[in-house]
Amino acid sequence: MDRAGFDPRYSPEFQRGFDPASQDPAADADSRVRPVPEPITPVPQPIVRRVPPVEGRAAAEPSPTAWADDMFGPVDATAGEHPSEESEHPAAPASPWRNPYLIALTIVGVALVAGGIGAFRWSVRQVFGGAAYGSGATQAEMEENILAAQLAWGLSPLLAMAGLLTLLGVFFFAAWRWRPQRRPLGDGADLAPSVNQAD
């Protein structure tokens, strides 16, 4: 509402409480010249997510609870969330390595492989080398050492295997999400016909 109490989106003369005598004559004359006033464009511009740079910035700065939405959100929450945006920008070259979950999986996979191998080497040294029965260790410490060595012996190869499978999964995921870089118009595509014409 403006100061006179009119809705700015519509011409005042079509609204309740309009007094033609209180208006500026020049403006009144102008309004008579233009019998059908153009409606004022609504002030709020709600569609800001359709602009690509804004979308990119939103992707670069996720909300602190975005991981919870990804992990615990409804299953089909993303299925039809932005269908129009995806259809408007269908072939944006995507790098799967900007996915934080993929980066985390890669780090976890490498850590599992390295940790599994290291833990198995440690357990072999404990049980075969007798490190679990080192001099100066009390009976309770030796029991803890041999217990940890048993756990490491039994589980560390599985940890390394889980890490390998994780890295394989990351590799397949990246291959699934990989898209070729779109070439700009006019490079090789324009060159080939001209060569043919020269022949």
Add this chain to the structure above:
Amino acid sequence: MVVPLRRWGLAGLTAALGALLLVGGLAVAVGDALLRSDAATAAVTLSAEERRQLDEAGMSDSIEVDAGFFRRMMIVQNLSSGGPMPESAYEIYEDEDGVVSMSWGWFQEGISPGSWGGWQLKPVGILSFAGLALILASVFVAAARWESRHPLS
């Protein structure tokens, strides 16, 4: 069952189930290791009759030193062979000069193990492995969902 799935998300349920399996599998593995240690201790523990015979032969002191080493070897043998816990047996004999000797070893199904074998997949390890695999799978699902939420990234 459909409503909770849609409310909490398949990835969240998978992660929760994986965490349960991982914790439960680790607990079972710890219990299995404790049982193995107890079985090895029982295998090298001498009965009262055996201890009396060793006392008579004057070898009860040296047997205590050997028992710790035997116990460790039995644990290693059980870990690497995947079979049952070996048994220990000893023999006291006297040679023609009157010298009393003792032979003590561990035997598995009547045969003295000659090789150590290798790593064996135990059923108790499968539980924790499955839990870890489920947690990792839920992160993969989250990664796929993140891609659909941020199509331009």
